[in-house]
Amino acid sequence: MTKEEQPAYFTETISEFTAAEDELRNIRPAVSIFGSARISSDNPVYQQCVTLAQKLSDTGFNIISGGGPGIMEAANKGAKAGVSRSVGLNIELPHEQFANPYQDISLNFKHFFSRKYMFIRHSIAFVAMPGGFGTLDEVSEVLTLIQTQKMPPVPIILFGEQFWTGLKQWLENSMLPEKLISAGDTDLLQVVDNIDKVVEIVCQHYNKTAQDEDPQCECGKWRI
Secondary structure, X not given: OOOOOHHHHHHHHHHHHHHHHHHHOOOOOEEEEEOOOOOOOOOHHHHHHHHHHHHHHHHOOEEXXXXXXXXXXXXXXXXXXXXXXXXXXXXXXXXXXXXXXOOOEEEEEOOHHHHHHHHHHHOOEEEEOOOOHHHHHHHHHHHHHHHOOOOOOOOEEEEOHHHHHHHHHHHHHHHOOOOOOOOOHHHHEEEEOOHXXXXXXXXXXXXXXXXXXXXXXXXXXXXX
């Protein structure tokens, strides 16, 4: 980045932060759902994501996705069918990304940095459906922030045992023996194959953290 480009970049980023904070200041409790833009609506994973998002929404969690097609669309579609709000954090890309029609709140970002921050700031749990490099990037971002204690521990749920088990085994069998990560780091990831189990994990975490602040809070009974 040249010196001439820096002011525009920083101005745009600050503007995105400000606009997003105004829109999302009351969005908690929320769950972010990550996943591929390339998964079509006739893929079983798409419908699983719709069902999961609706169950989380009906339980009282707003749903945040990347706002685009594929799994992002499925997450917003399920949230829209539920009782809580459906949020999309859209990003300008040269291909694949376009806003899906199932968003109650739709924000547009030019820069990944400010977009990622909004996922992390406003979510009390993260669910990763099958996805590609973008999904891995988002999961890795959350893992790194928790590992380095820059954010408190929250559930990071990898949905789909067949898809994700190999990744967790690689972390355990390759990274851990080389001491590139610490014992217990792999426990930050939970590989789950059951929709109701995901809802249970999120509720247990929310009830514990919410009741630390307010004993009257209970999953499924708190609405914004």
